[in-house]
Amino acid sequence: MATKKAVIPEAIQQDYLRRLKTPYFKNGEEKSFFDQYQRGSGQEIKDGKFWRTISSSRLCFDLYSWMAEDDGYLDIEFEKKLVGLNGGGSPPNMDVFFETSSEIFFIESKYTEEVSGRFSIPEAYWVETDEYHTTEGKLTNKPILTRYRGRADVKDAFVSFIKYVKKLESQRTEGTWFDSKQEICHLLGIVFYILENKPKKAVHFLNVAANCSYDNISVPFCIKGEDMVMTILRDNKISTDFDYQLCGVRDFFGSFMLLDKKGYKTNRTIRELIADKTLYEAPIR
Numbered sequence: 001m002a003t004k005k006a007v008i009p010e011a012i013q014q015d016y017l018r019r020l021k022t023p024y025f026k027n028g029e030e031k032s033f034f035d036q037y038q039r040g041s042g043q044e045i046k047d048g049k050f051w052r053t054i055s056s057s058r059l060c061f062d063l064y065s066w067m068a069e070d071d072g073y074l075d076i077e078f079e080k081k082l083v084g085l086n087g088g089g090s091p092p093n094m095d096v097f098f099e100t101s102s103e104i105f106f107i108e109s110k111y112t113e114e115v116s117g118r119f120s121i122p123e124a125y126w127v128e129t130d131e132y133h134t135t136e137g138k139l140t141n142k143p144i145l146t147r148y149r150g151r152a153d154v155k156d157a158f159v160s161f162i163k164y165v166k167k168l169e170s171q172r173t174e175g176t177w178f179d180s181k182q183e184i185c186h187l188l189g190i191v192f193y194i195l196e197n198k199p200k201k202a203v204h205f206l207n208v209a210a211n212c213s214y215d216n217i218s219v220p221f222c223i224k225g226e227d228m229v230m231t232i233l234r235d236n237k238i239s240t241d242f243d244y245q246l247c248g249v250r251d252f253f254g255s256f257m258l259l260d261k262k263g264y265k266t267n268r269t270i271r272e273l274i275a276d277k278t279l280y281e282a283p284i285r
Contacts, residue, residue, distance in 0.1 A: 019265040024068035040079030053281035056111040065264035082189030087124030092189040110209035117172035178218040202241040212248040
Protein backbone atom coordinates (compact mmCIF):
# COMPACT_ATOMS: atom_id res chain seq x y z
CA MET A 1 0.00 0.00 0.00
CA ALA A 2 1.46 3.34 -1.05
CA THR A 3 1.78 5.87 1.78
CA LYS A 4 0.78 9.49 1.24
CA LYS A 5 3.54 11.04 3.34
CA ALA A 6 6.64 9.02 2.34
CA VAL A 7 9.15 11.24 0.50
CA ILE A 8 12.31 10.73 -1.54
CA PRO A 9 15.70 11.37 0.15
CA GLU A 10 16.90 14.97 0.59
CA ALA A 11 19.91 14.51 -1.72
CA ILE A 12 17.63 13.32 -4.52
CA GLN A 13 15.28 16.25 -3.92
CA GLN A 14 18.20 18.63 -4.43
CA ASP A 15 19.12 16.93 -7.70
CA TYR A 16 15.53 17.29 -8.92
CA LEU A 17 15.66 20.99 -8.03
CA ARG A 18 18.82 21.34 -10.13
CA ARG A 19 17.07 19.72 -13.07
CA LEU A 20 13.86 21.73 -12.59
CA LYS A 21 15.70 25.05 -12.39
CA THR A 22 18.00 24.49 -15.38
CA PRO A 23 16.45 26.65 -18.14
CA TYR A 24 15.63 25.39 -21.62
CA PHE A 25 14.74 27.12 -24.87
CA LYS A 26 11.62 26.54 -26.97
CA ASN A 27 9.87 28.81 -29.49
CA GLY A 28 12.66 31.34 -29.06
CA GLU A 29 11.97 31.69 -25.32
CA GLU A 30 13.91 30.74 -22.21
CA LYS A 31 11.70 28.60 -20.01
CA SER A 32 11.91 26.93 -16.61
CA PHE A 33 10.07 23.83 -15.42
CA PHE A 34 10.45 25.09 -11.86
CA ASP A 35 8.63 28.33 -12.68
CA GLN A 36 5.84 26.39 -14.40
CA TYR A 37 5.23 24.23 -11.35
CA GLN A 38 5.36 27.29 -9.09
CA ARG A 39 2.65 28.98 -11.18
CA GLY A 40 0.44 25.88 -11.19
CA SER A 41 -2.64 25.93 -8.99
CA GLY A 42 -1.58 22.68 -7.33
CA GLN A 43 1.57 24.25 -5.81
CA GLU A 44 3.19 20.80 -5.99
CA ILE A 45 6.74 21.88 -5.09
CA LYS A 46 5.84 24.54 -2.54
CA ASP A 47 3.48 22.19 -0.68
CA GLY A 48 5.93 19.29 -0.81
CA LYS A 49 3.71 16.93 -2.83
CA PHE A 50 6.35 16.81 -5.58
CA TRP A 51 8.72 14.91 -3.26
CA ARG A 52 6.34 12.14 -2.24
CA THR A 53 6.95 8.61 -3.46
CA ILE A 54 3.44 8.63 -4.99
CA SER A 55 3.85 12.03 -6.68
CA SER A 56 1.95 12.30 -9.95
CA SER A 57 3.60 15.64 -10.80
CA ARG A 58 7.15 14.30 -10.34
CA LEU A 59 6.31 11.20 -12.38
CA CYS A 60 5.01 13.56 -15.06
CA PHE A 61 8.30 15.48 -14.99
CA ASP A 62 10.32 12.26 -15.34
CA LEU A 63 8.16 11.03 -18.21
CA TYR A 64 8.15 14.13 -20.42
CA SER A 65 10.92 16.59 -19.47
CA TRP A 66 13.40 15.06 -21.95
CA MET A 67 11.44 16.78 -24.73
CA ALA A 68 13.09 20.06 -23.71
CA GLU A 69 16.37 18.81 -25.23
CA ASP A 70 14.84 17.20 -28.31
CA ASP A 71 14.66 19.42 -31.40
CA GLY A 72 11.73 17.36 -32.68
CA TYR A 73 9.53 19.13 -30.13
CA LEU A 74 8.72 22.78 -30.78
CA ASP A 75 7.40 23.32 -27.27
CA ILE A 76 6.97 21.55 -23.93
CA GLU A 77 5.40 22.96 -20.75
CA PHE A 78 4.01 21.61 -17.50
CA GLU A 79 0.96 23.05 -15.72
CA LYS A 80 -0.15 24.93 -18.82
CA LYS A 81 -3.08 27.23 -18.08
CA LEU A 82 -6.07 27.05 -20.40
CA VAL A 83 -9.11 29.28 -20.72
CA GLY A 84 -11.91 27.71 -18.71
CA LEU A 85 -15.45 28.41 -17.62
CA ASN A 86 -16.13 32.02 -16.61
CA GLY A 87 -17.58 30.94 -13.30
CA GLY A 88 -15.16 32.43 -10.82
CA GLY A 89 -13.06 29.31 -10.28
CA SER A 90 -9.43 28.64 -11.20
CA PRO A 91 -8.63 28.07 -14.90
CA PRO A 92 -7.77 24.48 -15.80
CA ASN A 93 -4.09 23.49 -15.67
CA MET A 94 -3.00 20.85 -18.18
CA ASP A 95 -0.34 18.55 -16.71
CA VAL A 96 1.68 18.55 -19.94
CA PHE A 97 1.46 20.43 -23.21
CA PHE A 98 3.83 19.66 -26.07
CA GLU A 99 3.93 20.38 -29.77
CA THR A 100 5.66 19.02 -32.85
CA SER A 101 5.61 20.28 -36.43
CA SER A 102 2.44 18.30 -37.13
CA GLU A 103 0.74 17.62 -33.78
CA ILE A 104 -0.34 19.22 -30.49
CA PHE A 105 -0.68 17.13 -27.34
CA PHE A 106 -2.54 17.84 -24.11
CA ILE A 107 -1.68 15.26 -21.45
CA GLU A 108 -3.43 14.50 -18.17
CA SER A 109 -0.95 12.41 -16.18
CA LYS A 110 -2.04 10.25 -13.24
CA TYR A 111 -0.28 7.94 -10.82
CA THR A 112 -2.18 6.80 -7.70
CA GLU A 113 -5.02 9.33 -7.56
CA GLU A 114 -8.53 8.12 -6.84
CA VAL A 115 -11.86 9.94 -6.67
CA SER A 116 -15.13 8.85 -5.12
CA GLY A 117 -16.86 8.36 -8.46
CA ARG A 118 -19.90 10.34 -7.34
CA PHE A 119 -21.21 13.03 -9.69
CA SER A 120 -19.35 16.18 -8.63
CA ILE A 121 -19.35 18.46 -11.66
CA PRO A 122 -19.92 22.04 -10.40
CA GLU A 123 -23.35 23.56 -11.00
CA ALA A 124 -21.74 26.41 -12.95
CA TYR A 125 -21.21 23.99 -15.84
CA TRP A 126 -24.73 22.66 -16.18
CA VAL A 127 -27.36 24.61 -14.18
CA GLU A 128 -29.07 26.77 -16.81
CA THR A 129 -30.73 29.24 -14.45
CA ASP A 130 -28.84 32.42 -13.59
CA GLU A 131 -28.52 31.28 -9.98
CA TYR A 132 -26.29 28.33 -9.12
CA HIS A 133 -24.23 27.10 -6.19
CA THR A 134 -20.45 27.16 -6.15
CA THR A 135 -18.51 24.09 -5.01
CA GLU A 136 -18.36 25.78 -1.58
CA GLY A 137 -22.17 26.03 -1.53
CA LYS A 138 -22.40 29.78 -2.06
CA LEU A 139 -25.39 30.92 -4.13
CA THR A 140 -24.10 32.88 -7.12
CA ASN A 141 -25.81 34.77 -9.93
CA LYS A 142 -24.36 34.71 -13.44
CA PRO A 143 -26.13 33.70 -16.68
CA ILE A 144 -24.91 30.40 -18.07
CA LEU A 145 -24.16 31.98 -21.47
CA THR A 146 -21.82 34.40 -19.71
CA ARG A 147 -20.22 31.46 -17.92
CA TYR A 148 -19.58 29.89 -21.32
CA ARG A 149 -18.06 33.15 -22.62
CA GLY A 150 -20.94 33.86 -24.96
CA ARG A 151 -20.57 30.56 -26.83
CA ALA A 152 -24.12 29.21 -27.04
CA ASP A 153 -23.02 26.24 -29.17
CA VAL A 154 -20.36 25.23 -26.65
CA LYS A 155 -22.81 25.68 -23.77
CA ASP A 156 -25.45 23.48 -25.40
CA ALA A 157 -22.94 20.78 -26.22
CA PHE A 158 -21.43 20.63 -22.74
CA VAL A 159 -24.75 20.79 -20.86
CA SER A 160 -26.02 17.87 -22.94
CA PHE A 161 -22.76 15.96 -22.41
CA ILE A 162 -22.80 16.57 -18.64
CA LYS A 163 -26.35 15.21 -18.41
CA TYR A 164 -25.07 12.08 -20.15
CA VAL A 165 -22.14 11.87 -17.70
CA LYS A 166 -24.49 12.25 -14.75
CA LYS A 167 -26.32 9.11 -15.87
CA LEU A 168 -23.00 7.31 -16.34
CA GLU A 169 -21.80 8.26 -12.87
CA SER A 170 -25.02 6.99 -11.30
CA GLN A 171 -23.70 3.49 -12.10
CA ARG A 172 -20.62 3.94 -9.90
CA THR A 173 -20.40 1.75 -6.82
CA GLU A 174 -16.82 2.51 -5.73
CA GLY A 175 -13.85 4.87 -6.14
CA THR A 176 -12.06 5.24 -9.45
CA TRP A 177 -8.91 6.69 -11.03
CA PHE A 178 -11.01 8.45 -13.68
CA ASP A 179 -12.08 11.97 -12.64
CA SER A 180 -15.04 13.07 -14.78
CA LYS A 181 -15.05 16.56 -13.27
CA GLN A 182 -11.41 17.14 -14.17
CA GLU A 183 -11.83 15.69 -17.64
CA ILE A 184 -14.75 18.02 -18.41
CA CYS A 185 -12.75 21.05 -17.27
CA HIS A 186 -9.89 20.01 -19.55
CA LEU A 187 -12.14 19.25 -22.51
CA LEU A 188 -13.65 22.72 -22.24
CA GLY A 189 -10.20 24.31 -22.04
CA ILE A 190 -9.07 22.42 -25.13
CA VAL A 191 -12.23 23.41 -27.03
CA PHE A 192 -11.64 27.10 -26.23
CA TYR A 193 -7.97 26.69 -27.26
CA ILE A 194 -8.92 25.24 -30.65
CA LEU A 195 -11.71 27.77 -31.28
CA GLU A 196 -9.32 30.62 -30.53
CA ASN A 197 -6.19 29.34 -32.28
CA LYS A 198 -7.66 27.22 -35.11
CA PRO A 199 -4.50 25.08 -35.31
CA LYS A 200 -3.62 23.56 -38.68
CA LYS A 201 -2.28 20.43 -37.01
CA ALA A 202 -3.89 17.48 -35.22
CA VAL A 203 -4.80 17.95 -31.56
CA HIS A 204 -4.64 15.01 -29.14
CA PHE A 205 -5.97 14.82 -25.58
CA LEU A 206 -4.50 11.84 -23.74
CA ASN A 207 -5.08 10.64 -20.20
CA VAL A 208 -1.89 8.65 -19.53
CA ALA A 209 -2.43 6.94 -16.18
CA ALA A 210 -0.25 4.48 -14.28
CA ASN A 211 -3.42 3.01 -12.80
CA CYS A 212 -5.43 3.08 -16.03
CA SER A 213 -8.22 0.54 -16.38
CA TYR A 214 -10.96 0.47 -18.96
CA ASP A 215 -14.47 0.31 -17.53
CA ASN A 216 -18.09 1.08 -18.34
CA ILE A 217 -17.66 4.72 -17.28
CA SER A 218 -14.30 5.95 -18.61
CA VAL A 219 -14.57 4.35 -22.05
CA PRO A 220 -18.03 5.68 -23.03
CA PHE A 221 -17.10 9.05 -21.49
CA CYS A 222 -14.05 9.20 -23.75
CA ILE A 223 -15.96 8.15 -26.88
CA LYS A 224 -18.81 10.58 -26.26
CA GLY A 225 -16.41 13.39 -25.30
CA GLU A 226 -14.42 13.04 -28.52
CA ASP A 227 -17.61 13.05 -30.57
CA MET A 228 -18.83 16.19 -28.77
CA VAL A 229 -15.62 18.11 -29.48
CA MET A 230 -15.57 17.06 -33.14
CA THR A 231 -19.20 18.20 -33.53
CA ILE A 232 -18.34 21.63 -32.08
CA LEU A 233 -15.40 21.96 -34.47
CA ARG A 234 -17.44 20.91 -37.50
CA ASP A 235 -20.24 23.33 -36.61
CA ASN A 236 -17.63 26.10 -36.48
CA LYS A 237 -16.08 24.98 -39.79
CA ILE A 238 -12.76 24.20 -38.11
CA SER A 239 -10.97 21.34 -39.85
CA THR A 240 -8.58 20.50 -37.00
CA ASP A 241 -8.43 16.77 -36.32
CA PHE A 242 -9.06 15.85 -32.68
CA ASP A 243 -8.86 12.62 -30.72
CA TYR A 244 -9.23 11.69 -27.06
CA GLN A 245 -7.63 8.54 -25.63
CA LEU A 246 -7.00 6.70 -22.35
CA CYS A 247 -3.87 4.58 -21.89
CA GLY A 248 -1.38 3.24 -19.38
CA VAL A 249 2.08 4.75 -18.93
CA ARG A 250 4.02 1.74 -20.19
CA ASP A 251 1.58 1.19 -23.05
CA PHE A 252 2.00 4.78 -24.25
CA PHE A 253 5.77 5.08 -23.84
CA GLY A 254 6.45 1.53 -24.93
CA SER A 255 4.38 1.81 -28.10
CA PHE A 256 6.41 4.86 -29.17
CA MET A 257 9.70 3.27 -27.98
CA LEU A 258 10.36 6.16 -25.59
CA LEU A 259 11.17 4.24 -22.41
CA ASP A 260 14.91 4.47 -23.10
CA LYS A 261 14.90 8.24 -23.52
CA LYS A 262 17.07 9.93 -20.88
CA GLY A 263 15.34 12.27 -18.45
CA TYR A 264 16.07 15.99 -18.53
CA LYS A 265 19.60 16.71 -17.23
CA THR A 266 20.16 13.15 -15.99
CA ASN A 267 21.80 10.03 -17.42
CA ARG A 268 18.97 7.84 -16.18
CA THR A 269 16.37 6.62 -18.65
CA ILE A 270 12.61 6.78 -18.20
CA ARG A 271 12.64 3.01 -17.79
CA GLU A 272 15.16 3.25 -14.95
CA LEU A 273 13.43 6.16 -13.23
CA ILE A 274 9.94 4.66 -13.10
CA ALA A 275 11.31 1.29 -11.90
CA ASP A 276 13.21 2.89 -8.98
CA LYS A 277 11.30 2.09 -5.76
CA THR A 278 13.17 4.88 -3.96
CA LEU A 279 11.39 7.30 -6.29
CA TYR A 280 8.07 5.55 -6.88
CA GLU A 281 6.48 3.39 -4.24
CA ALA A 282 3.59 1.92 -6.23
CA PRO A 283 4.19 -0.07 -9.45
CA ILE A 284 3.83 1.94 -12.66
CA ARG A 285 1.93 -0.01 -15.27
